[in-house]
Amino acid sequence: MYDVLVIGGGNAALCAALMAREAGASVLMLEASPKEWRGGNSQHTRNLRCMHDAPQDVLVEAYPEEEFWQDLLKVTGGETNEYLARLIIRASSNCRGWMRSHGVRFQPSLSGALHTARTNAFFMGGGKALINAYYRSAEKLGVKVRYETPVATMELDGDRFVAAITEGGERFTAKTCVIASGGFESNRAWLREAWGRNDLGEWPADNFLIRGTRYNQGALLKEMMKAGADTIGDPSQGHCVAIDARAPLYDGGICTRIDCVSLGVVVNKHGERFYDEGEDFWPKRYAIWGRLVAQQPGQIGYSIIDRKVIGRFMPPVFPGVTAATLPELAAKLGLPVDSFMRSLDAYNAACKPGSFNHTILDDCRTEGIQPAKTHWALPIDAPPFYAYALRPGITFTYLSLKVDETAAVRFADRASPNLFVAGEMMAGNVLGKGYTAGVGMSIGTAFGRIAGTSAAAAAQGRSLMRGKNYGRH
Ligand SMILES: Cc1cc2nc3c(=O)[nH]c(=O)nc-3n(C[C@H](O)[C@H](O)[C@H](O)COP(=O)(O)OP(=O)(O)OC[C@H]3O[C@@H](n4cnc5c(N)ncnc54)[C@H](O)[C@@H]3O)c2cc1C
Numbered sequence: 001m002y003d004v005l006v007i008g009g010g011n012a013a014l015c016a017a018l019m020a021r022e023a024g025a026s027v028l029m030l031e032a033s034p035k036e037w038r039g040g041n042s043q044h045t046r047n048l049r050c051m052h053d054a055p056q057d058v059l060v061e062a063y064p065e066e067e068f069w070q071d072l073l074k075v076t077g078g079e080t081n082e083y084l085a086r087l088i089i090r091a092s093s094n095c096r097g098w099m100r101s102h103g104v105r106f107q108p109s110l111s112g113a114l115h116t117a118r119t120n121a122f123f124m125g126g127g128k129a130l131i132n133a134y135y136r137s138a139e140k141l142g143v144k145v146r147y148e149t150p151v152a153t154m155e156l157d158g159d160r161f162v163a164a165i166t167e168g169g170e171r172f173t174a175k176t177c178v179i180a181s182g183g184f185e186s187n188r189a190w191l192r193e194a195w196g197r198n199d200l201g202e203w204p205a206d207n208f209l210i211r212g213t214r215y216n217q218g219a220l221l222k223e224m225m226k227a228g229a230d231t232i233g234d235p236s237q238g239h240c241v242a243i244d245a246r247a248p249l250y251d252g253g254i255c256t257r258i259d260c261v262s263l264g265v266v267v268n269k270h271g272e273r274f275y276d277e278g279e280d281f282w283p284k285r286y287a288i289w290g291r292l293v294a295q296q297p298g299q300i301g302y303s304i305i306d307r308k309v310i311g312r313f314m315p316p317v318f319p320g321v322t323a324a325t326l327p328e329l330a331a332k333l334g335l336p337v338d339s340f341m342r343s344l345d346a347y348n349a350a351c352k353p354g355s356f357n358h359t360i361l362d363d364c365r366t367e368g369i370q371p372a373k374t375h376w377a378l379p380i381d382a383p384p385f386y387a388y389a390l391r392p393g394i395t396f397t398y399l400s401l402k403v404d405e406t407a408a409v410r411f412a413d414r415a416s417p418n419l420f421v422a423g424e425m426m427a428g429n430v431l432g433k434g435y436t437a438g439v440g441m442s443i444g445t446a447f448g449r450i451a452g453t454s455a456a457a458a459a460q461g462r463s464l465m466r467g468k469n470y471g472r473h
Contacts, residue, residue, distance in 0.1 A: 002028045002144075003459035004452070005174035007151050007164060007220065009033065010040030010213075011127075011441060012423025013180035014134035015448025016455065017143045018102060020178070023456035027143045028172065030164065032150035032181070032215040037251075038131065040182050041212035041396060041424070041440075044253040045127035047109070047120040048445060049438030051093040058108045061118045065089050068119075071436050075284060079432020087405055088430060088439075091446035096121060099445070103133030116283060120438040126254075150215070151181070154223050159411040161419040175459040176418040178407075178451045180444075183397035183424040184218025185238065186210050186250065191394065194235035200297055204392070207299035209243060211393045214250040221399065221425060230402035230410040233428030239435045240290030242266075242301060243393030244316055255317045258388045261289060262376055263312060263358070264305035265347055266390070268296040271330065271340030273347065278375035280361070287395075287435035294392040301390040302333055304344070307382040312358055320386040329385045348379040396440065400428030406464045407451035415466065418458045422451040 004020040006013050009031025021027045031038050051068045052059050068089045072080055096106065105124035109117040116122075123130045139145065149170070154177075155163040161177040184190045191205035198204055225231055247256035262282045265273055266289075275292050279285055293301040323329035330340035346369050354364035356378055364377045401409050403426045408415035423444040430443060454464055 002026050002174040003176065004028075004455045005030070005164060005172055005177045006180065007177065008040065008180035008182065008423070009038045009145070009147075010180065010182065010423060010444070011042035011045070011130070011134075012425075012444035012448035012451070013178070014131070014138060015445055016178040016180055016420075016422050016452035017138050018134065018141070019449045019452030020456040021138065021141045021143050023453060023460070025456035025459050028174065029138070029143060029145045030149040030151055030166070030172065031145065031147050033147065033213065035147045037213065037215070038135065038147065039128065040216060042444070043128045043131050044212050044251070045123070045130070045441055046254060047116065047122045047438045048441035049092060049119055049436065050096065050121050050442070051089050057096070058106045058121050059118065063119050068092075071284075072430065072439065075434030075436045076430075076432050077434065080430045084403070084405065085430045088443055088446040091449070092442045095445050095449070098449070102137040104130050116437060150219070152219060154220065154227065156227050156419075159409075159414060159416040159419070161416065176420070176455040178420045178422060178455050179220050179224070179409075179425055180422040180448060180451070181220045181425060182213070182216030182218075183238070183399070183427075184221055185212070185216055185394045185397045186214045187217045190218055190235075194397075195294070198295070202298070204294045204299050208240075208294070208392050208394045209247050209252065210250045211241065211243065211247075211252055211256065211395045212250070216396070216424070218397070221401070224401055224409065228411055230413065231399060232402045233398045233400050233432060235397065235399040237399070237428075237433045238397040239287050239395035239440070240294065241286055241393045241395060242289035242293045242303075242390040244318065245300060245389035245391040246318060247391070247393065252393070256393065257286070258303055258316055258390055259286070259313045260305050260309065260388070261286070261303050263309040264303055264380060265344070265373070266301045266303050267335070267340060267343055269298045269300055269335065271335045271343055273343050273371060276371050276374050278365070278373045278377055283437045286437075289390070290392040290394065293390050299392055302335065303388045303390055304329070304380060305386050306380045307384055308378060310386075316388060320388040322384050322386055324383050324385075326380070326385055329387055333387055333389070344380060347373070348381060351377045351379045396424045396427070398428040398431050398433070400424075400426045403429055403447070404466060405450070406454045406466055407447050408454065408464070418455070420451040420455050422447040
């Protein structure tokens with residue numbers, strides 16, 4: 001019998017498997033996907049957010065614990081567990097040495113990459129290279145990996161893990177288990193249930209595109225909920241970005257993101273603006289735009305810019321719709337020209353002169369219109385004009401299993417002795433809503449490593465150190 005069974009094959013699962021193996025445990029990993037699609041959403045990532053008190057290799061200046069914490073507090077509106085969040089933040093300051101020892105390489109942030117040179121360490125070769133490095137290291141250390149092995153159900157004895165049963169009916173026992181099988185973002189039926197119908201009778205989730213893997217169906221989240229595990233978070237909350245409406249249903253990845261929202265205006269299918277496009281820096285706001293578009297009729301929006309801002313943002317892979325005049329642009333997009341022009345004329349007239357500077361919260365703002373644009377408000381008047389249709393792109397869901405600092409799954413507030421959880425399966429403990437770029441990998445790396453350490457210790461009969469610091473405060 002293996003000491004540790006790890007279910008999942010992304011960053012959190014790999015961190016858990018490597019830590020458990022390094023602690024001397026025998027480890028089997030079960031990954032739902034075929035080998036060529038291994039690595040879940042983690043294969044699409046680019047960076048992780050790291051605390052540091054002084055410049056560190058690829059990171060400039062300092063990003064102290066308190067600033068990281070305040071950023072998280074702000075984006076989540078307080079829906080976070082401070083104790084667990086600070087654990088993750090501190091772990092982010094010293095995990096890179098360990099990551100390097102398993103073959104991960106870092107590079108400085110590129111200009112245009114969401115102003116992240118200070119806060120985020122970029123993976124050389126992206127998430128795919130990180131995943132491949134971890135798999136290579138895991139295999140070298142003797143971790144056994146089975147692909148195309150989706151786990152369907154869990155056999156428990158009260159709060160104790162006994163075995164995992166695969167879709168194919170195979171039964172895997174182990175002394176301990178780490179579940180790191182992602183959220184339920186790829187499960188359209190569950191998303192539909194979570195989002196319900198809007199006032200127009202539409203099912204918004206029917207128009208969501210899934211930015212990452214198709215394999216995160218939430219089967220084990222549902223399974224654990226049925227078994228009575230404690231959960232945290234709202235099923236409709238998640239990381240949801242406005243992406244190119246032409247993106248494929250799955251695995252469109254990072255290149256489908258449209259990053260010019262704060263440099264122009266966004267209208268809905270009636271040609272009307274609906275939110276302050278310049279509310280804050282794009283890295284702090286990009287993750288609310290998926291939700292904003294999801295709340296619009298038909299779940300579609302259109303980002304409109306002009307020539308002046310070309311070169312100021314990372315251009316999308318595919319060119320937008322272009323026109324020499326704004327009415328022509330509206331017509332090409334199939335939008336009602338009259339109301340589109342009313343919105344654009346009102347916006348252009350409301351832009352007050354200021355000193356445009358996209359690297360600070362500048363003083364270019366509108367006056368006298370609703371919604372206001374509070375920064376970077378320049379009239380859209382320099383042809384050619386460009387438009388990108390936007391759809392909600394779901395990255396990952398936040399409904400999670402509740403954990404303590406050992407990553408143990410909890411049943412009626414009692415910690416399981418041998419069942420642990422990491423990554424998206426528990427991210428909702430610190431992300432009740434909102435997002436700040438790179439924190440998904442910080443959570444998965446910190447808790448993957450904790451879960452692997454705990455699972456190995458439990459398998460080896462060592463007791464786990466545990467305080468009373470769980471639940472939100
Ligand atoms: C396009 C994109 C870009 C992103 N960029 C970043 C970024 O730059 N920085 C950042 O911090 N975060 C980023 N994220 C978020 C990040 O991907 C996640 O926070 C993180 O990867 C979660 O890791 P995980 O191991 O929990 O899940 P995943 O990496 O999704 O792994 C889940 C694994 O479980 C497997 N699985 C699912 N169900 C089962 C089952 N029943 N049985 C067995 N295996 C199963 C899946 O196949 C998959 O391998 C991005 C996400 C996307 C989609």
